[in-house]
Amino acid sequence: MSFSLDDVTRLARLARIDLDAAGAAEVRAKLDAIFGLIDALQSIDTTGIAPMAHAQDVTIPLRDDRVSAENRRELYQAQAPAVADGLYLVPRVIE
Amino acid sequence: MIAGARDGAGTVRALSDALRARRISSVEIAQDALARIAASQPVVNAFISVDGEGALAQARAADAALARGDAGPLTGIPIAHKDVLMTAGLRTTCASRMLEHFVAPYDAHVVARLRDAGTVLVGKTNMDEFAMGSSSETSYFGPVKNPWSAECVPGGSSGGSAAAVAAGLLPATTGTDTGGSIRQPAALTGVTGLKPTYGVCSRYGLIAFASSLDTPGPLARTAEDCALLLNAMAGHDPRDSTSLDRPREDYLRDIAAAHTSKPLAGVRVGLPREYFAAGLEHEVGVAIEAALAELRALGATTVDIALPMVEHAVPVYYVIAPAEASSNLSRFDGVRYGHRAARYGDLADMYCRTRAEGFGAEVKRRILVGTYVLSHGYYDAYYLQAQKVRRLIAQDFVRAFERCDVIAGPTAPTCAFTIGAKADDPVQMYLNDIFTIAANLTGMPAISVPCGFTAQSLPIGLQLQGNHFGEARILNVAHRFQQATDWHRRTPKSGSAQYFAAHSYETGAR
Numbered sequence: 001m002s003f004s005l006d007d008v009t010r011l012a013r014l015a016r017i018d019l020d021a022a023g024a025a026e027v028r029a030k031l032d033a034i035f036g037l038i039d040a041l042q043s044i045d046t047t048g049i050a051p052m053a054h055a056q057d058v059t060i061p062l063r064d065d066r067v068s069a070e071n072r073r074e075l076y077q078a079q080a081p082a083v084a085d086g087l088y089l090v091p092r093v094i095e
Numbered sequence: 096m097i098a099g100a101r102d103g104a105g106t107v108r109a110l111s112d113a114l115r116a117r118r119i120s121s122v123e124i125a126q127d128a129l130a131r132i133a134a135s136q137p138v139v140n141a142f143i144s145v146d147g148e149g150a151l152a153q154a155r156a157a158d159a160a161l162a163r164g165d166a167g168p169l170t171g172i173p174i175a176h177k178d179v180l181m182t183a184g185l186r187t188t189c190a191s192r193m194l195e196h197f198v199a200p201y202d203a204h205v206v207a208r209l210r211d212a213g214t215v216l217v218g219k220t221n222m223d224e225f226a227m228g229s230s231s232e233t234s235y236f237g238p239v240k241n242p243w244s245a246e247c248v249p250g251g252s253s254g255g256s257a258a259a260v261a262a263g264l265l266p267a268t269t270g271t272d273t274g275g276s277i278r279q280p281a282a283l284t285g286v287t288g289l290k291p292t293y294g295v296c297s298r299y300g301l302i303a304f305a306s307s308l309d310t311p312g313p314l315a316r317t318a319e320d321c322a323l324l325l326n327a328m329a330g331h332d333p334r335d336s337t338s339l340d341r342p343r344e345d346y347l348r349d350i351a352a353a354h355t356s357k358p359l360a361g362v363r364v365g366l367p368r369e370y371f372a373a374g375l376e377h378e379v380g381v382a383i384e385a386a387l388a389e390l391r392a393l394g395a396t397t398v399d400i401a402l403p404m405v406e407h408a409v410p411v412y413y414v415i416a417p418a419e420a421s422s423n424l425s426r427f428d429g430v431r432y433g434h435r436a437a438r439y440g441d442l443a444d445m446y447c448r449t450r451a452e453g454f455g456a457e458v459k460r461r462i463l464v465g466t467y468v469l470s471h472g473y474y475d476a477y478y479l480q481a482q483k484v485r486r487l488i489a490q491d492f493v494r495a496f497e498r499c500d501v502i503a504g505p506t507a508p509t510c511a512f513t514i515g516a517k518a519d520d521p522v523q524m525y526l527n528d529i530f531t532i533a534a535n536l537t538g539m540p541a542i543s544v545p546c547g548f549t550a551q552s553l554p555i556g557l558q559l560q561g562n563h564f565g566e567a568r569i570l571n572v573a574h575r576f577q578q579a580t581d582w583h584r585r586t587p588k589s590g591s592a593q594y595f596a597a598h599s600y601e602t603g604a605r
Contacts, residue, residue: 008463011463011466011467011470012463013447014466014470015421015459015462015463015466016428016443016446016447016450017447017450017451017454017459017462017463018447018448018450018451019451027459027460027463030521031460031463031464031467033520033521033522034413034460034464034521034522034525035464036522037409037410037522038410038413038464038468038477039410040410041407041410041411041414041477041481042476042480044407044480044484044487046480046483046484049483049486049487050483050486051479051482051483051485051486052482052483052486052489052536053307053482054307054538055293055307055308055535055536055537055538056293056294056337056339056538056563058294058339060337061336061340072200075200076200076431076432078200079197079198079200079431079433080431081429081430081433081434081435082435088430088431090430090442090445091441091442091444091445093441093442
């Protein structure tokens with residue numbers, strides 16, 4: 001796997017990380033090296049092997065569907081960069 | 096030059112005994128720890144935040160509990176948590192600009208349990224940003240230095256937690272281990288560090304890096320102290336859906352048994368030939384062989400085992416962990432908490448600038464790798480394939496544990512390396528985790544114990560890995576090894592000689 005500058009720019013956009021041309025060039029070289037390590041996996045025969053998503057073969061338990069947490073909005077919103085009237089503020093998305 | 100410490104000096108057990116015998120107060124211990132932390136900080140940089148006032152208030156409460164006779168084994172013991180574990184009212188940064196000013200609204204489960212056990216929280220330890228690294232160099236708050244040599248890294252990502260114990264600042268700390276982040280720094284700083292079975296300690300309040308691998312655990316001078324801490328940290332928590340609901344265990348139960356001349360009789364120690372191959376530093380190999388001879392002298396038998404798929408553990412990890420990280424770290428977008436860029440245009444621009452400014456280079460790289468391996472057209476080839484190879488690796492260990500009780504080998508392929516030596520080469524940095532990652536992929540417990548030094552007086556760690564829920568057994572093997580050796584009692588010359596001299600009040604302690 002070898003990345004082009006366009007690949008890196010597209011990837012950064014997908015990941016919502018601003019990346020200038022110099023940054024993209026540096027990242028590209030590192031990604032090539034990292035994928036040089038990772039690509040070794042492609043040659044392993046995994047026919048019939050079930051993917052292992054979790055460290056233990058247990059099913060995730062379900063909790064009863066009832067209200068258990070108290071409202072701590074003010075405490076949580078005290079951490080937010082911008083709030084008003086109990087709402088998080090972001091740049092306008094709908095004109 | 097290596098200074099020796101008296102048996103038990105500075106351990107949780109010795110401090111606990113001294114507190115109960117009223118030879119010292121928790122306030123005195125906390126004041127002592129705070130003074131040493133302040134003195135060490137310009138050199139070691141093990142801490143991101145120190146809460147002196149809070150620590151003294153907790154210590155006073157602990158002394159009151161001790162006076163009432165209402166105290167457990169950890170009451171009054173000073174402790175610090177890795178800065179990835181949330182602490183109510185105390186800044187939790189993940190060593191990132193993104194969370195530079197974030198004050199956690201609640202305690203992580205393991206933090207609350209150690210608080211309830213009476214420990215005195217003195218601060219938050221430095222680490223690799225978002226726990227992504229093997230050297231504690233990527234912290235926004237500057238690198239951590241190894242107390243054995245300020246030129247060297249302490250390992251990572253729990254480098255501050257390991258360095259704090261190694262430098263004699265605290266008897267114990269917590270860390271988290273996603274690919275070796277407790278064990279590798281424990282090895283590189285000459286302390287004992289345990290990664291429990293996945294699901295034994297809740298991840299609630301642990302700021303997520305790779306959810307299927309992240310595991311909180313203790314670091315201390317001895318295996319016995321790690322068992323004491325794990326007794327408090329372990330337990331079911333319905334707020335973490337992967338927390339296991341099992342009967343409570345006493346992790347000290349095997350350690351408490353009487354010491355005989357052959358305490359490890361009947362224990363089969365598996366030696367994976369893959370862990371003793373090329374790439375292992377010569378001095379590390381020599382120290383591990385000597386440690387294995389010691390285990391045999393204690394009555395254990397060794398058996399050769401094969402883990403043919405384990406060579407793929409590093410590439411599997413560097414697909415799965417970044418994939419999970421890219422998903423987990425998408426929450427840092429400048430809306431609900433953390434950094435927000437000062438200048439931006441529309442919403443997408445705000446996200447992109449916020450994340451570009453808030454994350455460091457290694458975190459961004461891993462997010463990009465994770466985004467790629469999860470993206471349309473590549474998911475099957477990378478993420479799904481890695482999960483399948485993960486199962487093949489786990490099957491190797493299931494087969495191996497049919498023939499042995501414990502798997503032994505080096506924790507890391509080298510001793511501590513020079514600061515900056517691998518900072519620009521992510522692949523070389525990743526290969527440091529070659530022996531530790533498998534325990535995370537399989538969810539099995541593993542411990543690193545000090546087992547020797549290089550000619551340059553840098554520590555070497557022995558890793559003992561157990562089967563699922565085998566904590567008590569590996570803690571016991573580690574404990575018996577520490578009863579017969581004194582590597583864990585060696586302390587760096589810098590600062591700690593005073594520390595151990597200062598523990599004269601422990602006279603009469605073990």
